[in-house]
Amino acid sequence: MKLEITPMAREQVVAAIAEEDRDDLRLRVAIVGKGPSGFQYSLDLVAPEEHPDDDIAVSLDEFTVVVDRESAEKLEGVTVDFITRLQESGFKFVNPNSMWSDPMAEAVQQVISDKINPSIAAHGGFITLLDVKDEVAYISFGGGCQGCGMADVTLKDGVRVAMKEAVPELRDVLDTTDHAAGTNPFYQGPEPDAASPVVESQGT
Numbered sequence: 001m002k003l004e005i006t007p008m009a010r011e012q013v014v015a016a017i018a019e020e021d022r023d024d025l026r027l028r029v030a031i032v033g034k035g036p037s038g039f040q041y042s043l044d045l046v047a048p049e050e051h052p053d054d055d056i057a058v059s060l061d062e063f064t065v066v067v068d069r070e071s072a073e074k075l076e077g078v079t080v081d082f083i084t085r086l087q088e089s090g091f092k093f094v095n096p097n098s099m100w101s102d103p104m105a106e107a108v109q110q111v112i113s114d115k116i117n118p119s120i121a122a123h124g125g126f127i128t129l130l131d132v133k134d135e136v137a138y139i140s141f142g143g144g145c146q147g148c149g150m151a152d153v154t155l156k157d158g159v160r161v162a163m164k165e166a167v168p169e170l171r172d173v174l175d176t177t178d179h180a181a182g183t184n185p186f187y188q189g190p191e192p193d194a195a196s197p198v199v200e201s202q203g204t
Helices: 007-020 069-075 103-123 151-166
Strands: 003-005 026-035 038-046 056-059 064-067 078-084 089-094 125-133 136-143 172-175
Touching: 003 007, 003 064, 007 038, 007 078, 026 069, 026 125, 038 089, 064 069, 103 125, 103 136, 103 151, 151 172
Parallel strands: 003 078, 026 064, 136 172
Antiparallel strands: 026 038, 056 064, 078 089, 125 136
């Protein structure tokens, strides 16, 4: 498979391996979830006996990368870089693959990434798309929006309207966040057509 590790990122991995004082360690890469801005990744140094046998090995001059087989399709063509900036530093993934194979989910994600999250970022909040099933988008609020008393208004006046305008075939948008408990009981809420604590937007 095609996977690029930039020179800066390789230096960091080589240094980490040297600190462990073991020359057989490998860099394991996997996708562990989906977040508001894209895939969530894990990078770990593992010994040969510490990773699944079906991992895909990519040999580099300095070390070997092993890729989680279930993640491999979505890691094809990825570039792993290491950045150092005033406000952020660490490994950065540049992934050309979409998080979603379903066209409707991909369209909804585009609206969240391009319009919704940038607009609520000033308040320290973000929205994550969990799934799209039966023309219903299931989302969760995070950051400053989780537990916020205005989250329902945000959903009513902004999020649902923006999503339905961009994706007309979308039937509804449901907030699955437990704002009181601070957890996300995904899919434990009411059915889309049942009485819902989420107030429908006017004219939608």
